[in-house]
Amino acid sequence: MIVSGLSLKTFAIIVGSAAALRAVQFCLDLRRLLRSIDYLPGYRTVFSSTTVFGNLLPRIPLLALGRAHSWRLKHAPFAERGLDIISAVSFWPKPVGNIYIADVQAIKDIIWSRGLFPKPLSQYAVLKVFGSNIVASEGDEWKRHHKVVARAFSERNNRLVWDATTQIMLELFDTVWIGKDEVVVDHAVDLTLQIGLFVIGAAGFGRHISWKDDAVIPPGHQLTFKDALLTTSHDLFIKLLVPRWAMGFTKRFRRARLESDELQRYLTEMIQERKGFQLKEDDEDLLSSLLAANNDENLWKDEVKLNDSELIGNIFILIIDETVSHSLAFALALLALYPDKQEELYQQIKRVLPDGRIPTYDDIPSLSYSSAVFNEALRMFPPVTNVPKSSAENTTFTITDVNGTQRTLRFTTTVRYSSTQSRSAIAA
Numbered sequence: 001m002i003v004s005g006l007s008l009k010t011f012a013i014i015v016g017s018a019a020a021l022r023a024v025q026f027c028l029d030l031r032r033l034l035r036s037i038d039y040l041p042g043y044r045t046v047f048s049s050t051t052v053f054g055n056l057l058p059r060i061p062l063l064a065l066g067r068a069h070s071w072r073l074k075h076a077p078f079a080e081r082g083l084d085i086i087s088a089v090s091f092w093p094k095p096v097g098n099i100y101i102a103d104v105q106a107i108k109d110i111i112w113s114r115g116l117f118p119k120p121l122s123q124y125a126v127l128k129v130f131g132s133n134i135v136a137s138e139g140d141e142w143k144r145h146h147k148v149v150a151r152a153f154s155e156r157n158n159r160l161v162w163d164a165t166t167q168i169m170l171e172l173f174d175t176v177w178i179g180k181d182e183v184v185v186d187h188a189v190d191l192t193l194q195i196g197l198f199v200i201g202a203a204g205f206g207r208h209i210s211w212k213d214d215a216v217i218p219p220g221h222q223l224t225f226k227d228a229l230l231t232t233s234h235d236l237f238i239k240l241l242v243p244r245w246a247m248g249f250t251k252r253f254r255r256a257r258l259e260s261d262e263l264q265r266y267l268t269e270m271i272q273e274r275k276g277f278q279l280k281e282d283d284e285d286l287l288s289s290l291l292a293a294n295n296d297e298n299l300w301k302d303e304v305k306l307n308d309s310e311l312i313g314n315i316f317i318l319i320i321d322e323t324v325s326h327s328l329a330f331a332l333a334l335l336a337l338y339p340d341k342q343e344e345l346y347q348q349i350k351r352v353l354p355d356g357r358i359p360t361y362d363d364i365p366s367l368s369y370s371s372a373v374f375n376e377a378l379r380m381f382p383p384v385t386n387v388p389k390s391s392a393e394n395t396t397f398t399i400t401d402v403n404g405t406q407r408t409l410r411f412t413t414t415v416r417y418s419s420t421q422s423r424s425a426i427a428a
């Protein structure tokens with residue numbers, strides 16, 4: 001009994017000492033972290049919102065910030081603290097610090113200094129499921145992707161997007177909505193997502209997609225291109241969250257696998273069809289531009305061109321991008337909520353196009369109210385609220401606080417920054 005009593009005591013001492021050491025270590029780490037972020041005020045929670053687990057939790061004070069907290073809270077956490085830069089310190093499993101920035105100049109400095117503030121690639125890894133691409137890469141790899149992708153963003157391509165959009169909208173009015181005095185759309189994204197994907201089908205691949213379900217499934221496929229495009233986008237979260245080996249487990253997962261495999265098959269076919277492609281003046285869709293840039297020997301010299309998997313990775317990133325569809329949906333919702341603004345928009349369109357003609361790309365500067373509506377929707381409901389960046393070097397930011405006083409903050413550690421520009425101006 002005495003022996004077991006002693007060992008119990010020894011055991012308790014060992015456990016107690018280990019816990020005490022752990023607690024001391026934790027306090028030292030925390031103090032070092034707080035000092036390294038200049039004791040910047042902000043959120044303090046147990047779990048970090050940059051981990052998958054922390055992101056899955058709802059908002060629980062002191063425990064987790066909750067999903068999409070930047071989107072929901074907008075500028076309020078900055079306004080509360082009177083400064084457009086705040087910290088987020090989490091404690092489990094060890095103290096970790098993030099800096100959230102809403103100061104426009106500081107955001108510009110971070111975005112433009114790619115070398116000083118690289119992306120924390122682990123947070124982007126999930127976007128590589130379709131292949132390496134410009135968004136999920138940094139450094140020399142990013143430069144290779146950028147060479148090719150940048151070609152697709154030309155004035156000529158912008159015109160192509162405009163023309164494709166007008167054609168798709170006219171077809172919607174002349175087919176699906178023809179003869180209807182009123183159209184009820186339950187969920188605006190159901191409509192805007194289709195618009196976005198049809199535009200990318202036309203401007204991205206030179207493939208016209210009809211609003212009507214009249215397409216025939218081509219031999220060797222199980223879905224039409226339109227269905228593969230629409231459903232892959234819809235079920236993207238499954239593809240991103242479920243590992244490949246588990247994709248056969250449920251009917252839903254198997255369906256999602258079929259959809260993305262089908263889209264991948266279509267894209268591979270399109271790339272094969274256009275191999276050795278010479279760019280023609282009147283034929284510059286996004287895929288043609290990417291392939292032409294990749295085939296341009298002058299561009300590469302000693303570097304390795306993109307392979308098919310990397311080309312597909314970039315195309316996926318460009319087409320499965322729902323930013324525009326969601327922004328458009330919010331713009332429509334805001335116009336419905338503010339009929340007076342809707343009327344002002346309508347009156348400007350009527351002034352610019354008095355004869356009811358179809359607007360052209362050159363009309364854009366005159367349609368300033370349309371741009372303003374879209375910008376305001378983006379400001380109020382941004383589809384991207386955080387752009388994660390990191391820095392491995394000491395950094396100094398000079399920020400003006402709410403009282404107009406300049407404050408210089410020195411961060412002396414590897415810090416992760418999340419820039420968010422959304423400032424709330426919602427009318428109550």
Ligand code: HEM
Nearest residue numbers: 111134135146149318319321323324327378382383384387
């Ligand atoms: C409302 C619409 C959009 C918003 C709010 C938006 C927002 C963003 C943001 C915040 C970034 C990250 C910038 C950075 O890391 O420095 C980004 C990157 C990018 N976006 Fe968009 N985007 C939109 C539409 C589009 C569209 C329609 C395309 C093309 C079809 C596109 C293509 C890209 C590409 C290629 C990059 C990567 C740039 C790079 O790393 O060099 N975006 N976008």
